[in-house]
Amino acid sequence: MTKFGVLVFPGSNCDRDVAYVTRDILKQPTRMVWHQDTDISDLDAIIIPGGFSYGDYLRCGAIARFSPVMQQVVEHAQKGKFVIGICNGFQVLTEAGLLPGALVRNQDLHFVCDRSPLKVERTDLPWTQAYTKGEIITLPIAHGEGRYHADDVTLAEIEDNNQVVFRYEGENPNGSLNNIAGICNSTGNVLGMMPHPERASDAMLGSSDGLKLFSGLLEQVAALV
Template sequence: MKFGIVVFPGSNCDRDVAYVTRDILEQPTRMVWHQDRDIADLDVIILPGGFSYGDYLRCGAIARFSPVMQQVIEHVQKGKFVLGICNGFQVLTEAGLLPGALTRNRDLHFICDRSPLKVERNDLAWTQAYSSGEIITLPIAHGEGRFYADRPTLAELEDNGQIVFRYQGENPNGSLKNIAGICNATGNVLGMMPHPERAADPALGGTDGLKLFAGLLEKAVVAAGV
């Protein structure tokens, strides 16, 4: 499985993700500059955390117009996988690949902490290495992570099972329905505010995030009939 990690001006978690996919999981990985247009060789596109374009206007609002994003949209339409982490989640909502919006945290403070999450479903390629209802712990680091959507959209997310992760216990940022991560209707696009790449190495104090990437690899192995 070949991973591509999009690098926007202001990305700062791109190398963290590459460390997981390339060094821990030993999968082919290349950094994709935001002006690149050729991503046809890639199986999984990851939009990493950071401050794309300095978060001017709104988080992700400028990044959505990067040349690579049209290719990312076509990548999704082909049924390939896309993961947006933190700022990447914000970019996915701005680009219309996921519903809702990420707004200022409830207390208007930047949060850097670890947060328990509930895995709402494990029938996705992203979550098949978890148990349904499993409680995991992942780092969070954001100032605009409060998920918001209107009532019909929230109802649709609930009815379609598109809520993948919820904050468990204390809600750190005021996200509606305790939403920490959602997917699109077909399940190949996942956006999440917590950072799984920061919980993928025992040296960092936990490996709950590694299962997310490992689940994708297991899906690829099964699909290949290996």
């Protein structure tokens, strides 16, 4: 069994969606972790969900980064344990320094809510091992500040280190550099992505393209036990 923890900040609104996937579809123990909690030692994987943590005041993810639980998330990641940030969660991970770069206002300055095709760039990660390299999947997107940005040196390092996990295929919905939709850290245990895999994990909703992201991790954790 894989023990999942779903962080809950004031303003989180996708936390229950993620928990539905891990707890109800995949039948894995799942704990909702309030942002003031400081003990996550029992958990295998931390999910930072989408939403508007602290109302997105100041800057998306900027206040959430200072929540008590985030120091524990940083230590969790440094131990090689698994962390994924989805949409607002991706923003939190960049603010916390767990992933390089930043997410800034969409190129046209409009909030975008749509489905977007993605190309899977890496399948050697626990998160993506259930996909095939180059596979095109479709996931929902919903963000106003989802344009990935990094300076030239950082962007080159990301590309050279093969840290891009997902790219937008076809039309780029927000102006992200190099069509980047998701990246990982250098060791591959921390993943951040703007699209929402949890919203495409139940066939009843019309797509299960996102379910492989979570099920692939289960196989990895089981192998480690």
